[in-house]
Amino acid sequence: MSSYWAEFAWLPDGLAERVTIDVTGSSIRSVVAGTEPSGKVLRGLTVPGFANAHSHAFHRALRGRTHHGRGSFWTWRERMYAIADRLDPDSYYRLARGVYAEMVLAGYTSVGEFHYLHHAPGGVSYRDPNAMSTALAAAAADAGIRLTLLDTCYLTGGFDRMPDEHQRRFSDGDAMAWAERAAAFKPESELVRTGVAAHSVRAVPPRALAVVAEQADGRPVHVHLSEQPAENSDCLAAHGRTPTALLAEAGLLGPDAVAVHATHVSTADIGLLAEARARACFCPTTERDLGDGIGPARELLDAGVRLCLGSDSHAVVDGFEEWRALELNERLAARARGRFDMTQLFTAATDHASIGWPEVGRIEAGAAADLVTVELDSIRTAGAEPAAALFAATASDIREVLVAGREVVSDGRHLLMAHPEITLRDEIRALYAP
Ligand SMILES: [Zn+2]
Known part of the structure; x- marks a missing residue:
């Protein structure tokens, strides 16, 4: 058993002081507030780990490299395809390990990898058809983060269009072939789970x-939804209904479904998502990077659609920034403050159940031992009220991270990788080398 003493801790009923947290194996055994220091002292505010519900690990290679001139989501996508073309299972393992290490350093203790880079260039299967999935699982294990591999079905290059030369790597040819390959991936680590996705x-x-929905079988099922107005108009032209209505008809919407982005959804769409008890995953830092627009987060939550958060393209990897943006974007749109309360924001930031980890995300007896300690004396957080420091902190203020009872970050340093920033630099440079 390990014992931790948190100066302040965010418990299910709010902020508590002087909290002893006993951990046995990968779970929290007991939580008692108002105690004297014992065990490892966690100075600052200790919160449950953040959940990163939407990731494409390789997009990290585009950070700081796509800001020349104008462009759109669609021109950014061309750059993204060029990077995807250069990755193989070995290089993807090395890149993803650095990306996942950055996430743990930022306080994320789980990540939902929306994985569609399945095959070799031209769409040829690797000798192990799940070599890329295996590479991602190994990268997560070596970076010390929980992974939910959301094996993504990707078959067409648009409504009634064959995949282009880049997209062929993403496609299994047909839905049954996708289902068969995805089902063959059996992770060996306790910190890896699986789900499914329709791109x-x-x-x-x-x-x-409908095949993707069937394959979910009680696991999370994710789908990109209405990120761009063009998707809506093309879907209306092809099928005479909105993307949300199409998903509902296919049986894909339900309590395990997560609609990623949901930026341009109608009131009727919101009703369908609520009726299905689905979730919406907002990725505010990516959505602003790509100029997607501001999705109706408050309206969705009011209708009963639960919110979760993802860093998607990793333009930014900072759990605080993501949930702050959820609130601050709403303020800009509504021209009013306080659109969500702290509990609502925190629930979205720690919604590990959205990627199949319902036992993670609370500091209480029986929950998983995923703890993150935020410094309250940094240049950014100094002087803030302890609970409100979450509105002042950045990823740089995270000092300690415990994932499933294991210390992965201590004193702001990643304990499993000496220099993740050097790994990232070298791997990304190699992808751009002539
Ligand atoms: Zn995405």
């Missing part, structure tokens, strides 16, 4: 959406 209504025809 989008652009990339998965209605009959195949």
Whole structure:
């Protein structure tokens, strides 16, 4: 058993002081507030780990490299395809390990990897058809983060369009072949789980959406939804209904479903998502990077759609920034402050159940021992009220991270990788080398 003493801790009923947290194995055994220091002292505010519900690890290679001139989501996508073309299982392992290490350093203790880079260039299967999935699972294990591999079905290059030369790597040819390959991936680590995803209504025809829904079988099922107005208009032209209505008809919407982005959804769409008890995953730092627009987060939550958060393209990897943006974008749109309360924001930031880890995300007896300690004396957080320091902190203020009872970050340093920033630099440079 390990014992931790937190100066302040965010418990299910709010902020508590002087909290002893006993951990046995990967779980919290007991939590008692108002105690004297014992065991490892955690100075600052200790919170449950953040959940990163939406990631494409390789997009990290685009950070700081796509800001020349104008462009759009669609021109950014061309750059993203060029990077995807250069990755193989070995280089993807090395890159993803650095990306996941950055996430743990930022306080994320789980990540939902929306994984569609399945095959070798041209769409040829690797000798192990799940070599890329295996590489991602190994990268997560070596970076010390929980992984949910959301094996993503990606079949078409648009409504009634074959995949182009880049997209062929993403496609298994048909839905049954996708299902067979995805089902063959059996992770060996306790910190890896699986779910499924349909890339989008652009990339998965209605009959195949139904196959994805069936394969979920109680696991999370994710889908990109209405990130761009063009998806809505193309879907209306092709199918006479909105992307959300198409997903509902295919049986893909339910309590395990997560609609990623949901930026341009109608009131009727919101009703369908609520009726299905689905979630919406906002990725505010990516959505602003790509100029997607501001999704109706408050309206969705009011309708009963639970919110979760993801860093998606990793333009920014900072759990605080992501949830702050959820609130601050709403303020800009509504021209009013305090659109969400702390509990609502915190629930979204720690919604590990959205990627199949319902036992993670609370500091209480029986929950998983995923703890993150935020410094309260940094130049950014100094002087803030302890609970409100979460509105002042950045990823740089995270000192300690415990994932499933294991210390992965201590004193702001990653304990399993000496220099993750050097790994990232070298791997990304190699991808851009002539
Ligand atoms: Zn995405």
